[in-house]
Amino acid sequence: MLRRHRTTARSILLALLVAGSLAGPSAASAAVPKLAFPVVGPVSYTNDFGDPRGSGWHQGNDLMGKRRQPVVAAEPGRVTIYRGSSRAGCMLYLYGASGTVYYYIHLNDDLTKRDDNRATDCRVGVAYAPGLKSGMRVRAGHLIGFLGNSGDARGIQPHLHFEVRPNGGRPVNPYRHLGNADRLLFARPLGADQVKLDLMGKVVKTTQETFSMKVNRVGVTTSASRSSKRWLGRTITLAHTEETVWKRKLADGTMVPASTAKAKPGERVTVWTPWFKPLLRTQRAKPGILTAERVRLRGEG
Ligand SMILES: [Zn+2]
Known part of the structure; x- marks a missing residue:
């Protein structure tokens, strides 16, 4: 038990050190800039970061929407495509200029309006934006993919599982960043200088x-x-x-x-x-x- 009524320089220093270490996670998320909201058009989502899921816990927020809704770069950066993991399905990582890395998971693998799972090879133009290549640099708001339900989201409502990882480390809760993000009216097609x-x-x-x-x-x-x-x-x-x-x-x-x-x-x-x-x-x-x-x-x- 802490002693009361006796504040010494040492205990103040200790308190500052404790506060400093507690500030760790928020200091990390301070590296996250103001984002472009990663999905264009209406989505619904809740503060579901940390929820128990199967054997682990939920490391992002699920943005529930419609199949093929445009998915855009949340900040400027470089995109890496990952095809066909059984859990994540069609996914990509955005290595943001700020150092924060964003995971975009369950992108579209359906060729029709149905849940047909016919593009399990995660195609450009189906899962990823037309013209997108792995390693490509993009601006915030560039179209990079399409919302879907690939991987272990098959059979449930299409959604983007979105993760925010300051400095490429452990994920932080995207909820506050999403709430503060700019909602875009439209996605900027890759390679389009005029629209x-x-x-x-x-x-x-x-x-x-x-x-x-x-x-x-x-x-x-x-x-x-x-x-x-x-x-x-x-x-x-x-x-x-x-x-x-x-x-x-x-x-x-x-x-x-x-x-x-x-x-x-x-x-x-x-x-x-x-x-x-x-x-x-x-x-x-x-x-x-x-x-x-x-x-x-x-x-x-
Ligand atoms: Zn999820």
């Missing part, structure tokens, strides 16, 4: 300079490809200018000119952006960063 987006959803509100919409689907076009993902209900605010072209598509298919003022909250809308460089800033899509080039309203006006 344009088509966004479908509903009008929230318009002002002189901005246009807010609840996005349900995001299409990403590059010079080489187009992909489209459902995205449930994220509200974003775009800038619009005098050059923005506003049209309304009537029920009979006729297109008529429209304007900002005629956009009604709740009506269906599709917005196209101009080509732009898909930097992280645009992927975060904070208000006014993306610009509307064309707007097509779908209500009756």
Whole structure:
């Protein structure tokens, strides 16, 4: 038992040393920078780090989502591909520039919408992003893979098992880092210096300079490809200018000119952006960063 009421220099020093050693794990996780959230689109997850699992304990967080949801680099770094372990399935490691290493486990091995496990060889374009090569350097927000349920996750809901290992050591709880991470509107395709987006959803509100919409689907076009993902209900605010072209598509298919003022909250809308460089800033899509080039309203006006 500690002696009370007698604080000596020695006991203060001791207390500092104890505090120092207790600070070990948080000092290690201080090496983890602010992350780009590793999955694009809605996922659900809980603070399941450390939960008992089979013979051991859970060393990451499980981000539950849909098969083939885009998986992106959480920070800039170098990617190593690991194919086909029976437990982890299709996985990759991201060696972050900060020194932190991230494990991405159970990437997609299905060729159809079903749980068919037909790509057990963990293919590029199925488990890994088109164009991804082991050893490749990527930026935060680059598409690196697709969410799935390979390995011992087969038969259960597709999810990304995500681990965070400061300085490549023992895993720390990713939960706080995920909570603090930037949610991206879209994944940056590898090798794409320019992209344009088509966004479908509903009008929230318009002002002189901005246009807010609840996005349900995001299409990403590059010079080489187009992909489209459902995205449930994220509200974003775009800038619009005098050059923005506003049209309304009537029920009979006729297109008529429209304007900002005629956009009604709740009506269906599709917005196209101009080509732009898909930097992280645009992927975060904070208000006014993306610009509307064309707007097509779908209500009756
Ligand atoms: Zn897991």
